[in-house]
Amino acid sequence: MTARPASSLATTLALLQLASPALPVGGFAYSQGLEAAITDDTVRDAATARRWIVDALTLVLARLEAPLWLRVHDAACADDTRQVVRWNEELLATRETAELRAESLQMGASLARVFPALNLDPPDLESPTYTAVFAIACARLGITRDEGLAAYLWTWAENQVLVAVKTVPLGQQAAQAMLYALHPSMQQAIGTARALGDEELGTCAFGAVLHSARHETQYSRLFRS
Secondary structure, three states, X not given: OOOOOOOHHHHHHHHHHHHOOOOOOOHHHOOOOHHHHHHOOOOOOHHHHHHHHHHHHHHHHHHOHHHHHHHHHXXXXXXXXXXXXXXXXXXXXXXXXXXXXXXXXXXXXXXXXXXXXXXXXXXXXXXXXXXXHHHHHHHHOOOOHHHHHHHHHHHHHHHHHHHHHHHOOOOHHHHXXXXXXXXXXXXXXXXXXXXXXXXXXXXXXXXXXXXXXXXXXXXXXXXXX
């Protein structure tokens, strides 16, 4: 299904809907290891929470997940099913822990179930990842790659900040200040993602992965694993 032409206002409204925290995909239920980092005092206040989120955004998402998002979007715009499947499988293979894999698959399936409400056909993927499904939705709704990726990164960052709000804890004013301060990092991440070739994709985030693995068996936790 090719991307359909749409007015600027129509695509803006569609983008707001995809980025809305009311979208029933369950992203609020996951911490991606941040809760474990708070438990062991690696993250303890607004400054350390911001550093954790910025590092994840610019050193992890920007160098692997975001460029793969762009590749799925490009393939979906071109109606290249083979490439959509290829990059979706690549995304799933990069989920290093059972927790991260379950999150990606659960949120991907949940977003795919929203497609009929958006007047879209659900993506034809055996194991749809959230990253790929979001990119496909943007492509089919006529949302540009940069704007769609910005919305994707925004939803990720907002969920991470809300983990800090609930668990550090942080106040709402501190959370909004942190989200605003993350804007340059999001722009940097998009620029990095656009620039990377296929052979340059990759990241090595041992600390984040270990925290995600520890969270799977953490005795007391607010967030899903």
